[in-house]
Amino acid sequence: MNRTTRLFLCAAAAFLALSGTALASDGSTRGAKSRTDSLDVQTVTDSTVMQTAPAKPRKRTKGVWDRKKFMNLSYSLQTLAPYYGNECQGRVAAAIVNGRSIYLHKKPIAGMLKFSIDFGSDINYAQYLPLEGDYNLDSEVSDMLGFSGRHHLDVGLFIGPAVSVNPVGKLVITGYFRFVPSYSVVMMDTDIYHGFTPYFTYGGEIVWNWVGLGIEGRSGSGSYSSLTSLIGGGGTSMPSGYSTQALRMYLCFRF
Amino acid sequence: MKKLFFLAFPALACLALLSSCSIKTTPESEMIYGLLQGTWESVHVEGHDYTTNAQTGEVTYQEDFNEDINSPAHPDYIKMRLDRNNIVTLLELGDASGMTLPVSYAYTFNGTQLGGVVFSGDFANCMTIKEIDAASMTLELVDKGESDGYTTDYYELITFRKTDEQDN
Numbered sequence: 050m051n052r053t054t055r056l057f058l059c060a061a062a063a064f065l066a067l068s069g070t071a072l073a074s075d076g077s078t079r080g081a082k083s084r085t086d087s088l089d090v091q092t093v094t095d096s097t098v099m100q101t102a103p104a105k106p107r108k109r110t111k112g113v114w115d116r117k118k119f120m121n122l123s124y125s126l127q128t129l130a131p132y133y134g135n136e137c138q139g140r141v142a143a144a145i146v147n148g149r150s151i152y153l154h155k156k157p158i159a160g161m162l163k164f165s166i167d168f169g170s171d172i173n174y175a176q177y178l179p180l181e182g183d184y185n186l187d188s189e190v191s192d193m194l195g196f197s198g199r200h201h202l203d204v205g206l207f208i209g210p211a212v213s214v215n216p217v218g219k220l221v222i223t224g225y226f227r228f229v230p231s232y233s234v235v236m237m238d239t240d241i242y243h244g245f246t247p248y249f250t251y252g253g254e255i256v257w258n259w260v261g262l263g264i265e266g267r268s269g270s271g272s273y274s275s276l277t278s279l280i281g282g283g284g285t286s287m288p289s290g291y292s293t294q295a296l297r298m299y300l301c302f303r304f
Numbered sequence: 305m306k307k308l309f310f311l312a313f314p315a316l317a318c319l320a321l322l323s324s325c326s327i328k329t330t331p332e333s334e335m336i337y338g339l340l341q342g343t344w345e346s347v348h349v350e351g352h353d354y355t356t357n358a359q360t361g362e363v364t365y366q367e368d369f370n371e372d373i374n375s376p377a378h379p380d381y382i383k384m385r386l387d388r389n390n391i392v393t394l395l396e397l398g399d400a401s402g403m404t405l406p407v408s409y410a411y412t413f414n415g416t417q418l419g420g421v422v423f424s425g426d427f428a429n430c431m432t433i434k435e436i437d438a439a440s441m442t443l444e445l446v447d448k449g450e451s452d453g454y455t456t457d458y459y460e461l462i463t464f465r466k467t468d469e470q471d472n
Contacts, residue, residue, distance in 0.1 A: 187408065239408070240410045287412055287429045289413065290414075
């Protein structure tokens with residue numbers, strides 16, 4: 050091997066040696082970098098894990114058609130008229146109506162109309178203006194009860210169809226007709242009468258989200274007999290008829 | 305489920321309509337009610353009062369009566385006022401039995417009969433209007449029943465005359 054060849058081989062060896070070192074140093078740098086990178090990835094991964102961890106289950110906001118339960122607080126203008134004789138004008142009257150709507154179909158018609166069946170309970174109380182005139186009323190009943198005057202209590206259950214429209218947003222406009230068979234008790238100064246009275250209520254309401262206003266008419270007539278006569282052992286009394294008419298304005302709450 | 309609801313609609317409608325159907329008043333009953341208003345005093349009473357032992361059938365008390373009521377001192381004398389508030393006010397009684405007069409009670413009317421404390425007997429819950437016009441009225445009380453082992457058969461036909469006092 051001549052001198053030139055030896056010089057060439059040495060140069061080549063030196064070149065190779067230097068390259069390997071460079072490669073080795075690159076790898077180790079890369080390794081550090083990759084460790085750093087992996088740390089970053091891990092950090093990123095951890096934070097992602099933190100972000101994607103199952104959050105506390107949030108309450109699903111109720112949709113327009115999800116509020117099926119309702120409660121109405123009513124103020125009434127009510128009159129009670131016997132089949133024969135003067136009408137009793139109401140002094141104050143109030144009612145609580147609790148109920149539920151059962152929609153007859155899942156998807157609203159035309160995207161905004163639904164039919165339903167409403168059912169629930171209806172409790173109504175009314176006080177009437179006292180008798181006009183100079184009377185010395187027998188006080189046996191009022192002494193027994195501790196109060197006097199003219200009072201009327203109806204406790205009933207209702208069922209009936211309703212149609213609701215959701216024209217925009219959370220606004221729902223509803224119209225309904227209900228049959229309300231009720232047990233009715235009327236105190237008329239000197240005696241207490243009771244009987245079964247089938248009422249009808251019909252009206253409409255405008256509700257935004259969970260609160261609204263409504264108005265309804267109420268009417269019914271029934272045959273009443275004396276409760277004091279029955280309790281006192283006097284047997285059944287001669288029944289007499291009364292008709293009730295009322296106009297209710299109410300605050301409606303939907304749940 | 306839907307079918308059940310749609311079937312329930314006509315059923316409920318029928319129930320509602322049938323329960324609300326009732327003849328409340330007639331022109332004749334309205335006229336009778338109008339004639340009832342005013343002040344009345346009793347002028348004649350007739351009838352009978354029999355009491356029988358329910359077990360033995362023995363008549364323990366028997367009275368037949370048919371007499372005019374000529375003065376407020378007569379035990380069957382009644383002066384009363386009926387008004388459109390369905391209140392009957394007892395103004396005078398031949399036998400007040402310690403009651404403070406005048407005293408007012410509620411009465412009921414179903415077209416042909418008067419009910420309430422004033423128009424009831426021991427067993428009967430009403431008196432029937434046999435005749436009525438602008439000047440006079442005849443009420444019938446049929447009061448039959450059994451109590452404490454005795455059977456009571458009380459029948460009374462009492463005639464009233466309308467006074468000139470103003471009614472409510």
